[in-house]
Amino acid sequence: MNDIYAISINAEQSLNEALKQLDATGRGILLITQPDGRFLRTVTDGDVRRFLLNGGSLEEPITALGQRESVWVPEHTSEVDVLTLMDERELDHIPVMDADHKPVALHLRKDIQPRILLSVPHLGELERQYIHEALDTNWVAPVGPNIDAFEAEVAEYVGCDHALAVTSGTAAIHLALRLLDVSHGDFVLCSSFTFVASCNPILYQGATPVFVDSETDTWNMCPIALERAIKACKERGALPKAIIVVHLYGQSARMGPIMELANAYDIPVVEDAAESMGSYHQGKHTGTIGKMGVFSFNGNKIITTSGGGMLVSDDKALIDRARFLATQAKDDAPYYLHSEIGYNYRMSNILAGIGRGQLKVLNQRAQRRRELFDRYMSELKDIKALHWMPELEGDYSNRWLTVCRLDPAHTDIKAQDFIQKLSDLGMEARRAWKPMHSQPLFADAEYFTAANTSYCDDLFEQAICLPSGSSMTDTMQMYVIRAIRSILA
Secondary structure, three states: OOOOOOOEEEOOOEHHHHHHHHHHHOOOEEEEEOOOOOEEEEEEHHHHHHHHHOOOOOOOEHHHHOOOOOOOEEOOOOHHHHHHHHHHHOOOEEEEEOOOOOEEEEEEHHHHOOOEOOOOOOOOHHHHHHHHHHHHOOOOOOOOHHHHHHHHHHHHHHOOOEEEEEOOHHHHHHHHHHHOOOOOOOEEEEEOOOOHHHOHHHHHOOOEEEEEOEOOOOOOEOHHHHHHHHHHHHHOOOOOOEEEEEOHHHOOOOHHHHHHHHHHOOOOEEEEOOOOOOOEEOOEEOOOOOOEEEEEOOOOOOOOOOOOEEEEEOOHHHHHHHHHHHEOOEOOOOOOOEOOOOOEOEOOHHHHHHHHHHHOOHHHHHHHHHHHHHHHHHHOOOOOOEEEOOOOOOOEOOOOOEEEEEOOOOOOOOHHHHHHHHHHOOEOOEEOOOOHHHOHHHOOOEEEOOOOOOHHHHHHHHEEEEOOOOOOOHHHHHHHHHHHHHHHO
16 A cells, blocks of 8 residues: 555646645555545556657646546455456556545555566475375385386476486586596686586586586577687696586577587586476587586576486486485495495485376476467567567577576666566566576686677676466566656666
């Protein structure tokens, strides 16, 4: 509710006075009343602007705008009913009238609508079924039928031979590096434009990360910069021990030239497909092109197990050893015997049950997120300040998050200010990843670009992740779209 007197104005006052009051109150709306206080209509800054564009004058009275039937509700209307009416009429504010048809309050959507979050878990009934089965059969440990089935189902879905369910995507990357014998003194190349979980495991192994810039066509690892990094390592007499390629926000990296380089120099590739479950690159599922692939089932991912990850490979020996390491590296003995360092990385049977239910609706979740991306791009196509994350021809991105870039040639608004304005309206957005080479943790790390400029630094400064959850309704998305328009107007 709002101070009704501050946003009310007599119909006999001038449009100039109305515009000043609109500016002073910052609500974007005024309630026009008759001399006896009864409600006539609403007026917005857009109404005034259109009137002036049609030749009107600010010196004219508000009545010059003409009469129209404005939507209102009587006192004691529930917020649920008010929000429903807002959705039906595509409104962001509705005044409240007393029995004498005098305004007593104003409902604003941002005050009564639940906050629109970036990407929230989207659960159904199948997950409950598998969880109940685990509880009913007492399979609550990090072993059980849900784990076995989840691993087999993920392997079949992505098109690889073997899979291992673990506690997180980070754990899966760590295991991958262990399997490749990455250790102190080794170099590991990694996308710079990513989340820190992609490269922290390099440090776990005592190795040295070397970061690689992004390219414009995918926003992922640039093959030209990658080649420069490989050659620099070779000149020192030590080829990289591995390459970690990230498929960002659901879009695959350009794996053709990356794999050509990796194969030419005999460097194994680990695909960080944490954000790209359900995405395909030239007909192959992401995570199945390199030597090993990694998926994440964190709470905000396209499918979730609350927390969890998966390591996949066509190499059975690798996954068998990963399974051994992930269960504390317990040797095959009639007692607890340990000959090397292991980890407590196995997923629980209960969480695997959630994953099984989620996997069955993955295609629908990806399709829904693609619909959201397409609607953002279609509805905002006339705004020159926005550029959308590309998708390679022949690829299929799950569009885990809808990401756009603010073009400084067409707007002075900075990414952080844009995000704050959305937040003030009850919508969560966030900055794109801050590149790893610019993080204090990696202040001494080498970084390679294709040219003299760093593209992923530009992306960090300009790119914004918009609300993209598959449970977001069309009405909620249109509210976000209207807000974006108002910010960039």
